[in-house]
Amino acid sequence: MKDLTTDSAVIITIGNELLSGKTVDTNAAFIARRLAEIGIKTRRTITVGDEKREIQWGVREACSAAKIIVCTGGLGPTRDDISKHAVAEYFGKPLRVDRDQLRIVEQKFRSLGYKEMPKSNISQAEVPEGAVVFSNSKGTAPGLLIIDKGTYFFMLPGVPVEMKALMKEDVIPYLKKRLDSGETVLSRTIRTTGIGESKLAELLDPALSTLKDPEVAFLPDLFGVDVRLTTKVKSKSKLSPKIEKIEKEILKLASEYVFGFDDDTLESVIGSLLIKHNLTISIAESCTGGLVGNRITDSPGSSAYFERGVITYSNNSKVELLGVDPDVIENKGAVSEETAIQMAEGIKIRSRCEMGLSITGIAGPSGATTTKPVGLVYIAISDGFGTSVKKLQLRGDRERIKKQAAQAALNLIRIRLNDKNLYRN
């Protein structure tokens, strides 16, 4: 069974919507992540449109670069879905209706309450001769595997939830069984926020400048910079002393910016801290419009510590729901240190939580004054030790300002809960 010695793959994503720019390709990242977890490195990703010539170019290039190819998209029932035909033709395998698959697809439509299956879906039961068929638990287009001269060519639907289920339930288990496991890739991601890429690189230079192994990559985005360490180990070891040593050095140099590791999110880290200290939190948002609440509640189980939120967009709602003094709004402004403080204290008192967080700012494009530019944001946090407030001047468009403000607000909770003078471990 251990017949696959390769550790690299090529991903092909197919769809005019990807090349037109209407749709961001999230499938490639998901597939790459899952493959990496079993030690398969993605060498390239290729995106082509729903055109036979282009698809076949992609298949040819992929097959010449790797033995494992995962391809998504173009398996739907509509007229522009031609991936299966193009790939089957490339490998010289005619398409045949698979009776089992046809029954499964018909059954799915009945269970969805349809009297009969739309005729266009019959094509979804066609499979290339000799292909392995993986039934799709979330939809009607099955996953397919063509094995040809040592190349493993997987075809999956482009709908993310269907592709994800097939990757998890079929593709990954299938590959795992066949992989020759002489070496394993280990990786560790150290997640930071509140510092830019070049500043972080300088800060970490003493630890990284002469380093060859583990490999280091800086992965910046709007929310922070991830530092990823990668190394190869023999056998099935799950630990690498090399990675552990560098991780410790990085923590020493940049501890205040590190919020977590690997799959940690800022919201999951805050959730763990609140649970650890047995605290509940409520929030009062203005310019972020609910985004902070949305992020906090993305964590499963957040109802254990998140009591309520208010989105006080109007001045009136700040007065009614939080008890902000109308004179303060009148004299200092809705976007001011004073209002932010009253909002945080107001939500804490009214919700009877141990911690209250507030955000008020100008997300733009309108709303700026001569003294208060777009991107001016105040965040305040109130707890049993008092109330502190932070002023930010953010840049970018409306969505970017909302996202950065929410990130900074969540980070303020983390910093507060990690303050050893206030909260003991």
Place this chain on the structure above:
Amino acid sequence: MKDLTTDSAVIITIGNELLSGKTVDTNAAFIARRLAEIGIKTRRTITVGDEKREIQWGVREACSAAKIIVCTGGLGPTRDDISKHAVAEYFGKPLRVDRDQLRIVEQKFRSLGYKEMPKSNISQAEVPEGAVVFSNSKGTAPGLLIIDKGTYFFMLPGVPVEMKALMKEDVIPYLKKRLDSGETVLSRTIRTTGIGESKLAELLDPALSTLKDPEVAFLPDLFGVDVRLTTKVKSKSKLSPKIEKIEKEILKLASEYVFGFDDDTLESVIGSLLIKHNLTISIAESCTGGLVGNRITDSPGSSAYFERGVITYSNNSKVELLGVDPDVIENKGAVSEETAIQMAEGIKIRSRCEMGLSITGIAGPSGATTTKPVGLVYIAISDGFGTSVKKLQLRGDRERIKKQAAQAALNLIRIRLNDKNLYRN
């Protein structure tokens, strides 16, 4: 100046973080969209890692497929940023420090409050011999253009905000000037929600089955299905009778599912409807945790119609902030038709808005009971004509259920405001 007759491009995105799956590549979609707006069709997208051999393979394949290449990533100051070296070497152009660029980069660091520039940033002033340099208004790595045997090879930083600014301010204006404008691509996107891809395809079959021009593409995602019509027209016409005809037929066949066109979002459409009818809205969210408020407030100017939101995660907050009857929660449950109705009516009355919306449901993975599975969601809307409630049974993980519930809630507002028996045009 009109020396470019090509209308196709290849996009190259470079970065180990893209191939590891840690980062979703949003740059390719943005670049493709901007190019499409000036009639340049993206033929392929290629993603490779920060390795010279791979980058040079990508450059070679791109140059053999198109005359316009836009490449992003790997221009940062850290040690894994090698794109400039790899590309310059491919084209046989040595790198030289550009004095003007060095001054600009140093000046940027001073204006950010640094005493001196981190040394690693000097490399950002190096440019391939003969390249056109586009100064980066949002960061320190300039955009570069290498012109070689009729190929226009643009290199942009991978940080989205920097790439976007350079595309808008430099690359697009530059290409526009040089394009031979014999033909223009016109496209129209008809946006639907509340119907699946295959059902929509069947519904539209009478209009589309024999259609050759315009070209039709179905672009499904979690939120709905876009139908995109594309055609080429001579000269600089901005209208196509062919597209207008098909658009009308599609509207006849599927009007109830169509919420907008092109860049319309469901939240922008709702905003326009609320302004048109001179109404204000407040919302009460439970399982969506602030996501509906976040989406409504993504629209600039939403403060004109969005008064407030409450995220009533605890039962207590439903009682205190919305006046929900504790006996109803006790007997019918927090996730019930009755609670949803009281939440919608409560937020409408307390905020003194004309319209109140509520969402309560089980986002999972925990919280389900024998009679109430994960994905059960009630949404209610209350206005001067009464209160209506809708039950949904959604599938997927926590984030997916939150997103679908928010989409359905926003769509309910749209349907209500489009009800000709209630709101006159």
